[in-house]
Amino acid sequence: MGRYIARRLLVAIPTLIAISFVMYAILALAPIDPLAAFGADPRVPPETRERIREAWGLNEPWPIRYMKWLAALVRGDFGTSFMSRAAVGDLIWQRLPNTLAVVGVAYIVGVLIALPAGILSAVRRNTPLDHVISTAAYVGFSVPTFFTGILLVIIFSIKLQWLTFLYDSTLKITDGPSLIAQIKQSIMPIAVLGLFNAAVLTRYVRASMLENLPLDYVRTAHAKGLGERVVVLGHVMRNSLIPVVTLIALGVPTVFGGAIVTEQIFHVPGIGELLVTSIGTGDTPVVAGVVMIFAALVVGFNLLADLLYAVLDPRIRYS
Amino acid sequence: MGVAVLVAACSQGAQPSPTATGGGAATATTAPVTRGQGGDLKILYWQAPTILNPHQATGTKDNDASRLMIEPMAAFGPDGKPVPVLAAQIPTIDNGGVARDLLKVTWKLKTGVKWSDGTPFTADDAVFSFQYQCNEKAAASTDAACADVASFAAQGADTVVITYKQPTPFYYIWGVGLSYGILQKAQFSACPDEKAKDCPANLKPIGTGPYKLREFKPGDVVLYDMNENYRDANKPFFKTVTFKGGGDAVASARAVCQTGEVDFGWNLQVEAAVLRPMVEGTESKCSVVPEYGVLERIHVNFADPSASLGDRRAEPDTKHPFFSDINVRKAVAMVANRQSVADQLYGKYGGAPTCNVVVIPESFVSKNTANEAVCKYDPAAAEKLLQDNGWVKGADGVRAKGGVRLEITYQTSTNAVRQKTQDIIKADLEKIGFRVTLRNSPAATFFTNTAPDGANKFFADLEEFASGQEPDPLSTLLGYTCDNRAGKDNNWNKPNYSRYCNPEYDKQVNIVRTELDAAKRTAAAIAANDILVKDVVVIPLVNRVAPTADGASKLLKGHRTSAFESSVWDIADWSK
Secondary structure (H helix, E strand, O other), X not given: OHHHHHHHHHHHHHHHHHHHHHHHHHHHHOOOOHHHHHOOOOOOOHHHHHHHHHHOOOOOOHHHHHHHHHHHHHOOOOOEOOOOOOEHHHHHHHHHHHHHHHHHHHHHHHHHHHHHHHHHHHHOOOOHHHHHHHHHHHHHHHOOHHHHHHHHHHHHHHHOOOOOOOOOOOOOOOOHHHHHHHHHXXXXXXXXXXXXXHHHXXXXXXXXXXXXXXXXXXXXXXXXXXXXXXXXHHHHHHHHHXXXXXXXXXXXXXXXXXXXXXXXXXXXXXXXXXXXXXXXXXXXHHHHHHXXXXXXHHXXXXXHHHHHHHHHOOOOOOO | OOHHHHHHHHHOOOOOOOOOOOOHHHOOOOOOOOOOOEEEEEEEEOOOOOOOOHHHOOOHHHHHHHHOOOOOOEEEOOOOOEEEOOEOOOOOOOOOOEOOOOOEEEEEEOOOOXXXXXXXXXXHHHHHHHHHHHOHHHOOOOOOOHHHEEEEEEOOOOEEEEEEOOXXXXXXXXXXXXXHOOXXXXXXXXXXXXXXXXXXXXXXXXXXXXXXXXXXXOOOEEEEEEOOOOOOOOOOOEEEEEEEEOOOHHHHHHHHHHOOOOOEEXXXXXXXXXXXXXXXXXXXXXXXXXXXXXXXXXXXXXXXXOHHHHHHOOOOOOOOOOOOOHHHHHHHHHOOOHHHHHHHHXXXXXXXXXXXXXXXXXXXXOOOOOOOHHHOOOHHHHHHHHHHOOOEEOOOOOEEEOOEEOEEEEEEEOOHHHHHHHHHHHHHHHHOOOEEEEEEEOHHHHOOOOOOOOOOOOOOOEEEEEEEOOOOOHHHHHHHOHHHEOOHHHOOOOOEOOOOOOHHHHHHHHHHHHOOOHHHHHHHHHXXXXXXXXXXXXXXXXXXXXXXXXXXXXXXXOOOOOOOOOOOOOHHHOEO
């Protein structure tokens, strides 16, 4: 097992380097210009733009820029944002709490809804309850988050005026009222994302349960005289969850990647929002930093998912 | 887009109006307020500020967020006249602040002004700041006018002397407005030359403005506290400011007009059909008072853009095959449906139709053009004009005279609104016997002097674009003089893309350039504007919103928009 992990980690290094190269090449060759932020501003003439380009180190050929960037990355330095002249690491670090508070919580909420809903739906197959859950799940993942997000804003912020849709990242939770304020400002984005996640996962849980329910070991368990609850939760669920757990583990990196659309709608200054504005303004060091972290997380959680598999399913052994 | 225009303004000699005195024109009309009486002022920008040093800024959002702290010597008020900020008074020829040779401008600064850290503000700070922005190694985004200045020097603690290299009629070009925010020497001298761009102070500058920084999260939010050392003991009204960034223009409009979560929403650049009901509905919590000052217009080519001329293509000494006939130009102007373009594509919060070349400030805007035939949409009269002058329709519906067919290439930059404008105008032109080919190229190539389909080269018959205007009309007017015709020998760097040349027009511009008497100078500027319109050099379409159409809560008082300034330039005067 230890050797397996070591081998996987060694393979991860060239994988990440390859990812970084492809990503950097795409960014360098894409027609995005960080100086485009000046637009047609007559107060910033071409000579000034040229000087700024030079100061930002954009005049060097991109392979050289890539090597320098990679060398700095190995030392743990993500570089400096063009737009804010702040360290990219700091910018990401600053946004992580917001992303975890909204996207992370929404992910947990999604899992907590999906597990019981999927199990119930499978066990009570073809009953009205199953139909309700399945239909809700289909609707949930078919309706895009930008639609549900705006719908909630219109209902709860504009019509009813109950909730704010501008997320305040400076709110510090110190007492009851500030906790309520935090819940009030994050309930809509969490609901949007949580229900979407739940809808996607419910279908997997249900399908996986349905695969296991007719198997012989279930019949054996029933024949032994075990109660319904013990059979479903103790036997069927444990086996059905193996693929689901993998799925959940593989989904964790997307939490750190933020939720671009939802963060945008509710003005949550998370990592997704950072990524999308940086792409828009051509702030390539930030884009590169976020993408690399995301890549590392994907590689890491892939490994974790594989290891979890072995833990959950004794038939699987790595050597 | 107005690059050439602005550059021209800085290098030509002329005399500005001496009426720009004092600054009494722009004092706030709010009731007396007590400092810090208000609570939190909430501002929403759908582009988030990322840096707070205006000289390292990459956009309006940064300039505006820094403007709460960093101030210039003076600002251009809504009428285009300078209003003192850190200056004690506006220098003029009459008060001796401007030398008669128009080379030297002496700025007296307010005394007793303190930085928000309590240290005194002096002329040394101003001089340091000017040197900082003109230091090439600092790569400031505000160094445009540096080439025209010979020196800045402090005289004592409260006087700054600016010496221009050439007589500079618009002598406020240096030191007034957005680009000339003054940094604290003590803070920024720690980051000389190349260190300037990565200076930690860029994210937490100390200023003289009404607010000081509490917390800044780049790309997200800026929190300010009132500056206890601010020079006006009764201001600012709001104790704190939250300057939030992100989202999009529609969300900003919702937040200021529908939910009322914020007091001020920047640049509600939203389709008129969406914005109007939000602003004008009975439940609306906001108002939008647009200021205009960016002219969207069509230029007529006086040179011959035929590709067959090769190297000589559109050179100033060639003659356009049919636009050299004033009647053809007039016919084009008479089918330019500016009303319909303005109503359908821009709306009240986007722009208003205009038939002038100089559109701001108000005192320089001509009142003579509205009744001109070329300013009225009249396809029937246009068609008759062509018919009467021998332009006869052929079998294919295209008019021709002596073998010259009225075939037009009409170019502009790639932009949905511009392409729709092209469609509207093309339809009318084709009805009266023109054949029109539309062309558009991306802004990045259209606004360069290198691309063959760029605006400067103007290898087409008509072209459409827009540019902002300065508080003085000279720079705009210089875009049409004989000397300034763009061509091969000046690498298409001169601003007269139409290659128009009219000694009568040049005479009027020369008066604007040299006349000391304000009334005569204004009259000449208006006369020059009228020539451009009546001679159909330019077909003005829409006077667009400048700088932005901001939404302000109906409760917010004391806010005034200036087309020449940041949206928050007078934030010290805001109250509720």
